[in-house]
Amino acid sequence: MNVHDKYKPLTFWDRIFLPRVLQGLWLTNAHFFRNMWAHTLRAFGLKTDWKGSITYQYPEERRPFFPRLRTMHRLTKREDGTPRCVACMMCETACPAKCIYIVATERPEKQIEKVPATFDIDLGKCVFCGYCVEACPEDAIRMDTGIIEISSYTRNGMMLNKDMLLSFTPKKEYYVKETSLVE
Amino acid sequence: MEIIVTTLIKILFFVFGFVFSLAALLTWVERKQSAVMQDRIGANRAAILGFRALGLFHIIADSVKMFVKEDFTPSGAKRFIFSIAPGLSLFFALLAFVAIPFGDTLIVNGKPISLQIADLDVGILYVFAVMSMGVYGVVLGAWASNNNYGMLGGLRASAQMISYEVAIGVSIIGVLMVFETVSLSGIVKAQGQLIGGWLPKWGILVQPIGFLLFLTTGIAETKRIPFDAPEGESEIVGYFIEYSSMRFGMYFLTDFIETILIAAITVTLFLGGWQVPYLMADGFHFPWGSLWQLSNITVSILQVAAFTFKVAIMIFIMMNIRWTLPRFRYDQVMSLGWKILLPISLANIFITGVLIILMR
Numbered sequence: 001m002n003v004h005d006k007y008k009p010l011t012f013w014d015r016i017f018l019p020r021v022l023q024g025l026w027l028t029n030a031h032f033f034r035n036m037w038a039h040t041l042r043a044f045g046l047k048t049d050w051k052g053s054i055t056y057q058y059p060e061e062r063r064p065f066f067p068r069l070r071t072m073h074r075l076t077k078r079e080d081g082t083p084r085c086v087a088c089m090m091c092e093t094a095c096p097a098k099c100i101y102i103v104a105t106e107r108p109e110k111q112i113e114k115v116p117a118t119f120d121i122d123l124g125k126c127v128f129c130g131y132c133v134e135a136c137p138e139d140a141i142r143m144d145t146g147i148i149e150i151s152s153y154t155r156n157g158m159m160l161n162k163d164m165l166l167s168f169t170p171k172k173e174y175y176v177k178e179t180s181l182v183e
Numbered sequence: 184m185e186i187i188v189t190t191l192i193k194i195l196f197f198v199f200g201f202v203f204s205l206a207a208l209l210t211w212v213e214r215k216q217s218a219v220m221q222d223r224i225g226a227n228r229a230a231i232l233g234f235r236a237l238g239l240f241h242i243i244a245d246s247v248k249m250f251v252k253e254d255f256t257p258s259g260a261k262r263f264i265f266s267i268a269p270g271l272s273l274f275f276a277l278l279a280f281v282a283i284p285f286g287d288t289l290i291v292n293g294k295p296i297s298l299q300i301a302d303l304d305v306g307i308l309y310v311f312a313v314m315s316m317g318v319y320g321v322v323l324g325a326w327a328s329n330n331n332y333g334m335l336g337g338l339r340a341s342a343q344m345i346s347y348e349v350a351i352g353v354s355i356i357g358v359l360m361v362f363e364t365v366s367l368s369g370i371v372k373a374q375g376q377l378i379g380g381w382l383p384k385w386g387i388l389v390q391p392i393g394f395l396l397f398l399t400t401g402i403a404e405t406k407r408i409p410f411d412a413p414e415g416e417s418e419i420v421g422y423f424i425e426y427s428s429m430r431f432g433m434y435f436l437t438d439f440i441e442t443i444l445i446a447a448i449t450v451t452l453f454l455g456g457w458q459v460p461y462l463m464a465d466g467f468h469f470p471w472g473s474l475w476q477l478s479n480i481t482v483s484i485l486q487v488a489a490f491t492f493k494v495a496i497m498i499f500i501m502m503n504i505r506w507t508l509p510r511f512r513y514d515q516v517m518s519l520g521w522k523i524l525l526p527i528s529l530a531n532i533f534i535t536g537v538l539i540i541l542m543r
Contacts (some may be wrong), residue, residue, distance in 0.1 A: 017519075018395075021508060028507045032220045039219070055224045 016071035064176040065146060070130045072147040073121055073160065074168035076140055083166055084140035087116040091141055099125035100132060119165060123150055124158035146171035193300045198280055201491075206439040209498065213439075214238070216499070217506045235337065249432035252517035257329060257425050264327035268468050269347060269426065269433035272320025276440040279313040282306040282370045283447050286457045286486040290479045297481065298457075299368055307359070310448060311352060314404060318344045320437070321406075321413070325422035336422035339513060340406060340413035347403040347410075348522040353528035354396035357535040358452050361389050371456030375463070381470040383460045386453035392531050394453045396524055401445035402501060403520065409508040411517055446497035447490075454493050457486035 013019050038052035054062045065071070076084045087104035105117035132141050145168045152158050211226075215238065223404025229240040256262055286298030303309050317342055325337020359365055362373040378383040387394045403410040414421035423434045450456060461467050462485060466477040477485075511519065 016523075021504070024507045025503055028220045028503060031222060032216070035219045035222060052219065053224045054222050057224070081280075134354075 003176045025044040062174060065174050066176055067144070070128050070133075070143040072123070072150060072168070073126075073132070073141055073143050073165060074145050074170070075119065076142060077163065077166065083115065083119075083162070084138045085116050085119060086112060086138055086140070087114040087119075088137065089138060090135040094131040094135035096129060096131065097124070097125045097127045099127075109169040116162060121160045121165065122158060124155055125158060141165075142170075144170045147173035189296060189379040190300060193298075195294075196282075197300060198277055201285070202277065202443055204281055205443055205494075206436055207246070209439040209442065210245060210435075211239055211242055212498070213242050213502060213505075214241070217504050220503075220506055222436070246432070246467055248431050252428040254428040254430065255425075259329040260425065261327040261329075264323050265425075266430070268320050268324030268327060269423075269430045269437075270320075271323065272317060272437045273433045273440070275317040275320060275390055276437045276444060278316075279310045279444050282309050282367055283444075283451060284371050284456055285490055286483050287372075288479075288482040297368070298487065302366070302368050304366050307355065307370070307452075308369070309367050311348070312413065315344070315348050317437075317441070321422050324426065324434070326523040328425035330425050332419045333422055333424045335419050336413045336415070336424065339415075339419075340422055341538070343406070343412060343516055343520075344404060344518060345411065347400045347524075350399035350520055350524040351397065351404060353525060353532065354393055354400055355452060356528075357390045357531050358386050360532070360535050360539060361386070367451055367456075367479060371451055371458060373444040375458050377461075377470070383458065385453060385458075390453065390531075390535070392527065393535075394449075396528050397452065398449060398500075400520075400524060401449060402504060403516070405438065405441040405445055405501075407442065407501075408505045409511050410509055410516055412513045415510065442498060442501055443494065446494045446501060449497050450490065450493040454497070456493075457490040459485055459489045462486070 035052040038047070038050050041047040041050065042052065060149070078084055087102055089102055089104070092100045092102050099122040101118070101120040101122070102116050103115050103118045107113060107115045125128075128143070130143055133143055150158070215225045217223075225238060226241045227235050227238040229238065229244040233242055234240075252369050256265060282302045284297075284299040284302075284305050288295045288297055290296070310435070321340045321344075322337045325333045325340070358370065362370045364373065365371055365405065370386075374383065374385050378384050378388070414423075423431055426434060461469055462477075462482065464479075464482065465484070467475040469475070
């Protein structure tokens with residue numbers, strides 16, 4: 001598209017400003033009076049489902065997450081409560097930020113020979129790309145806890161260890177209602 | 184002695200009671216009105232004991248913040264001028280309220296007290312003289328702060344304010360011609376007349392073009408959007424770039440006080456000032472001939488309330504414009520002032536003169 005088509009020269013009505021100013025004022029005032037009317041009705045307890053704003057009042061009121069959102073990591077468990085992780089190092093290899101540190105160890109049972117002795121994630125380095133989740137062959141790591149408030153005063157505070165990762169469960173109440181999270 | 188006491192009481196009541204509290208309230212109004220216009224809620228978090236009061240406590244929180252912040256003077260700044268410039272700006276904005284009539288005459292203990300701090304015969308000229316002095320506060324502050332961006336803002340402010348000073352002066356001459364006086368109280372009293380026995384002879388009815396011109400140039404004088412090239416947050420931050428703490432707060436407050444001032448002058452010249460339609464000194468004289476008698480104190484309260492209400496409406500309109508329009512480019516500001524507003528104002532004077540002679 002030619003630039004000159006996009007920026008047409010101002011017409012006479014544009015150049016005398018006043019009609020365009022009134023057009024703009026009409027728009028903003030329509031919003032103002034409709035929202036003010038809705039706020040007034042709510043203040044008197046009428047029409048409480050009609051909102052005068054689109055604001056989510058965050059700490060009290062949360063915007064529902066969609067299931068694809070990547071939030072803080074967790075490690076899933078088997079039926080008997082042991083971690084699904086087999087310490088195959090796939091996630092550690094796939095991680096572009098190199099923030100996953102796994103130390104593997106042996107396990108006496110026959111079927112599963114390797115388990116992680118430690119499984120640390122440095123959230124200070126993590127870029128939340130989700131490659132670890134995609135790389136995992138055992139569906140052992142997921143990013144569906146719904147925890148997004150991640151902060152700490154120290155670098156060490158951003159480290160997650162195996163016990164912490166295993167303790168998280170997805171916060172279903174933070175997600176949109178229609179979704180069925182696969183448990 | 185008595186005149187000093189009454190004047191001091193009037194200053195305390197009108198300047199500090201009316202102007203300052205309204206200016207403080209406007210910081211809240213601006214936030215909330217823009218929020219409602221943009222489908223938001225606006226500042227509502229400052230609370231005292233859990234009560235939020237629609238965010239009204241943000242006024243207190245803001246002023247506490249302004250007072251306790253570090254007051255910083257940059258090295259290389261002219262310390263004395265840098266310190267007095269915000270005060271000058273505020274001082275000249277407040278000084279103009281001396282001539283604004285807030286009401287007619289109130290009778291206390293049998294003595295008439297005019298509800299105007301000083302009834303000057305050259306009222307409107309005095310107001311414009313003081314308003315054009317306001318540019319000193321801006322330019323001195325910008326120059327003394329030893330900052331290139333600040334100086335750019337100051338240069339823009341001075342060019343803009345001096346250009347629009349011409350147009351604003353010419354735009355009101357039509358009103359002065361119609362009411363045949365330059366005294367503000369005289370103009371307001373003249374607007375109490377009725378056209379054809381029922382229509383109040385307000386300035387907006389006899390000078391509609393003058394009203395639009397005055398409002399436009401008046402908004403340009405307040406240096407607020409769409410004429411905020413001197414500030415231009417996104418490009419040069421403006422003449423107060425080096426100011427912090429309450430010195431910045433004074434510039435901030437000056438903006439709102441100038442808004443109130445322009446609203447008050449618009450009301451005085453074009454919207455009948457303290458006039459309530461059909462309300463005379465002794466009560467309502469309705470056009471169908473009936474009379475509703477009221478005491479002097481009731482009439483005075485009605486007049487001051489009408490003035491306040493009209494000022495509030497004008498401020499609402501100015502805030503609306505401020506939150507609707509984008510900023511004019513600097514060359515557009517200049518061409519609008521010199522090429523459009525000034526010729527139309529001159530044509531308005533000519534047409535008004537012709538019409539006055541024809542109607543005689």
